[in-house]
Amino acid sequence: MITADDDEPLHGILYTKPPSSEILKALDYLAIQPKSFGHGSRDASKPKVLPSGVTEYLTSIISSSLAWLESDCLREEIWDIASARLSERAGRTAMPSLSRLFHIPTSSGEEFSLTLHEPSLTSDNLGMKTWLSSYLLSRRLHFIFESVPELVNSDLTSSSSGTRLRALELGSGTGLVGLSFATLQGPSASIHLTDLPAIVPNLASNAALNSELLCEVNAEVTTGVLDWSTPPASAPSSEERYDIILAADPLYSPEHPRWLVQTIEPWLSRSLHARAVVELPLRDAYLPQVEEFRKRMEEIGLAIVEQGNETGYDDWEDADGESVEVHCWWSVWGWSEKL
Ligand SMILES: C[S@@+](CC[C@H](N)C(=O)[O-])C[C@H]1O[C@@H](n2cnc3c(N)ncnc32)[C@H](O)[C@@H]1O
Structure with missing residues (x-):
């Protein structure tokens, strides 16, 4: 009809x-x-x-x-x-709240599923939705940690923690990347998922929504506020720093490259194996910010260990009902003097 x-x-x-x-x-x-x-x-x-x-x-x-x-x-x-x-x-901003299921592959070729709640979106609360970069990065995580084996081995003599690797996610949004990391790493890592105050309640409730799976794999997940625009009052100690920092789609205002890098610098462990893993959509309007981010990372002494481009589709169609192809860039960074 x-x-x-x-x-x-x-x-x-x-x-x-x-x-x-x-x-x-x-x-x-x-x-x-x-x-x-x-x-x-x-x-x-x-x-x-x-x-x-x-x-x-x-x-x-x-x-x-x-x-x-x-x-x-x-x-x-x-x-x-x-x-x-x-x-x-x-459009997406007018959509009511919804829950979505995401399938994430593991290195053994199996998959696990995470359920994430996405409240209805307002223009200043972009963290209420799950974005393409975080989906692509979540599906890539098992490759990244396979190709940087020291990150998954427990031989972390210079790691800032004793047993579990300490990971931090910046701008977690609905939590897809952080919860995927936690599930993939199980007992070998803990992760602290962070975002702005308005986003953290939904983030925490998404962690709770997946608690059965997280418990099953003995993952350790915490959530909290971390605003990149406010540098820590005092420099974090080596125990407080993180072995791994993750971020997906964090750049969409002119201040973001500076804020993000000024957050990575104090919080990333100075160990040989410390890594920052970032995935960014290469949308025309934000290309200058991607370039500025790359420059600022190098200025603080980080260098790219591994990188690549990949393509996905936004989960909303354009006005003509067509899927929108998005090119994304993923990068893994380590301290250049230790590489
Ligand atoms: C485009 S969303 C990406 C969310 C999630 N990483 C994803 O890819 O689905 C950007 C995220 O960065 C967070 N964010 C923006 N500015 C921030 C700041 N100053 N401090 C901490 N988080 C911030 C937003 O709240 C939002 O969750």
């Missing part, structure tokens, strides 16, 4: 006074679900919906009295669903 093969304008459907079951079915077809990252194609199980006319159709439902339907209750339900469908079309 609402397919590419059918030219009937959607808003015309209401003139036939269809039964509630027909309208509900149409509204179900029109639901936009977040796509999984990395897939450029739409859900083939659903008929293709022509974008033209959808907004008019939804608006006509909302403005109709739906007088031919049996009950007020049914009318309310249909108006609510039609409003939700309109919101979904206004």
